[in-house]
Amino acid sequence: MADMNVDQIDREILPFLSCSARGDVKTIALQYFLGLSGSKDGCDFVASYNKYLSALVSLTKDGDQSVTKDAYLSLVNLSTYEQTAMKILDLHQEVPLDLLKYVLDKESKHTGIVCMLLSNLSRSEQCSRRIFDSILANVDVIGFDKLVDAFCVNQTATLNYLGPFFSNLTQIRDARHYLLDKKNRIMQRLLPFIQYEASLIRRGGIIGAIRNCCFESSYHDWLLSDDVDILPRLLLPLAGPEEFDEEDTTKLPVDLQYLEADKKREADPDVRKMLLESINQLCSSKSGRKYIRDKNAYVILRELHSGEKDPAVLLTAENLISVLISDEPAPGMEDLTKVEIPEEIEEKLRKAHEAQQREVEEETEKLEAEKLEAEKLEAQKLEVQKLEAQKQQNLT
Template structure:
């Protein structure tokens, strides 16, 4: 039987995924156990980590050996900090691969090591660390969950696994909006994009809609300067909430979401008194050093959220009356990113038209000819690729 160093040499360069590589990985499994010697675990994890970080072929090989994946999830429970960190880093790399979520969310108990209890799921194991105030891999686990929930199907499966655990969305939102929940330096910023991913699922959006306090606790983070990751995640959540037209009026009039969406898009431009009075109070007489949101993806999501809120006539009229066009006009002058310019143009097109010109209570009611619908679908697919 090969020793770990010899296996490391055989796995060091992987020209392609093949039977020999997979067999070598399986031979590492006995060294990736909670009760294995630390030096053997360390070398084995270094091997897996280097493979997952360097080549797609290495990642695909690892993902094809569920025994290794289960062992990595187990090692999140290891008593040695270095071991848990290395295991978490391996899982970050593996979950980032397009095939990673499928394999990691569907681990089968038949691959559990002998005499060890199967982890409930990788989702459960990650949240155990996130809720542990003294966990040094809480941020790693946030990143793993973020990777696992990128597409809608994976987000739905993640939610279902979460439902089978003791952790609930309201508790997750609670620790996310605390100033410093973790006591050993983890910031939990990546819970932001995870929440954004999860709000692809209507059940998660419905939960957030059940409490105005939840949304109000998220709104300040649209201008959170300490982390683009957290800020972008929250804006993604808010943009997804705006997709539910039946709640748009509630967001506009009860939550008063518009100022929080507009403020990051505003610069330090001065308007005359008459125009200034139309703006929400939060946007009136901004300081000379006021800067716009620096990330174009976040700016685009903010504009898209406002555009979604314009679906119904009552909301459109309110959004017009609050000087939204002024902010969009100045943003359009300043903006350089083509995708953001397109988004701004779409919103401005709605704002400058009268309701008589629009002729619809609800923009979702417009009938698109079949040939144009097919064309738009192709354009959307091209944008995604």
């Protein structure tokens, strides 16, 4: 936090957070607020006063690109916090429209930063709803199809954060239905980004959006059909270089047969977990489970599980494998999304899940501690080697 009080800031700095202020003093004033937004206490302070948030929003329209950049960066920092994100949207209802128009403008200079801001602003379901409503209300200007077109055509780093933005929006059922519209074929356009190696942000964001869409069970048969063929896309990043016997191999989808000896699995554990969660959702119907079993997904998941180190991914894989190898539910209970669970059973399941999560968290903390200790020992080892080398050099 700053060593100034509110009265001082209002008197000495706030007047210069204006597009009409002189350039040099405006830059100094903005740098002050950018510095404040770099800490939790500073963000809380700025967010406590509507006048500061409004001033920063106004400077995103400044004619000086260095000023607009710092204004956007300040808002990126502030919107990290959900309450502040909602406050920005409450104060300035035009913000979603302005930001999305900016992203779609090929002449914009700070598209990457604005995409980060959109990603932050849309994290909560309430904020996502507000932004998606703005998209629907201005479909001719900033329609979802235009955003997807820009994302798919422009594969530079500037639009990578549209991936998490799409993932956030698919918290909203209407957004999921838009991505799943069979006529638009947007899902088919997004699937290749599951394997997008150039950016974890873009790849992870799209996989998150796909995972959310898999909660729409009425679309499962279509997603698994030849029209979309989603299963090989989800399984391929989870597959390693393992060889299977001829019988197992021929049961696999063609894209997963006879993989290269140097085939690598998805490196990021959060992404692996989302891929598994997507397949798990597709198993909620009897037809989905049968299809996934028939495509021999089990052997891919078995090999993934045998070498998995991340506790959260391991638990997710175990849950999915359990569904695939278990007997089918009794007649009338085949659709797992519609099964009514007695309250006492639901409570037991909730407690069991919480216990599992605690175990996962404890195991993750243990692994992190072991990793830090190993890094510390390695650093000490390198330091000793360095000292020995200097000692030998001095002797010679």
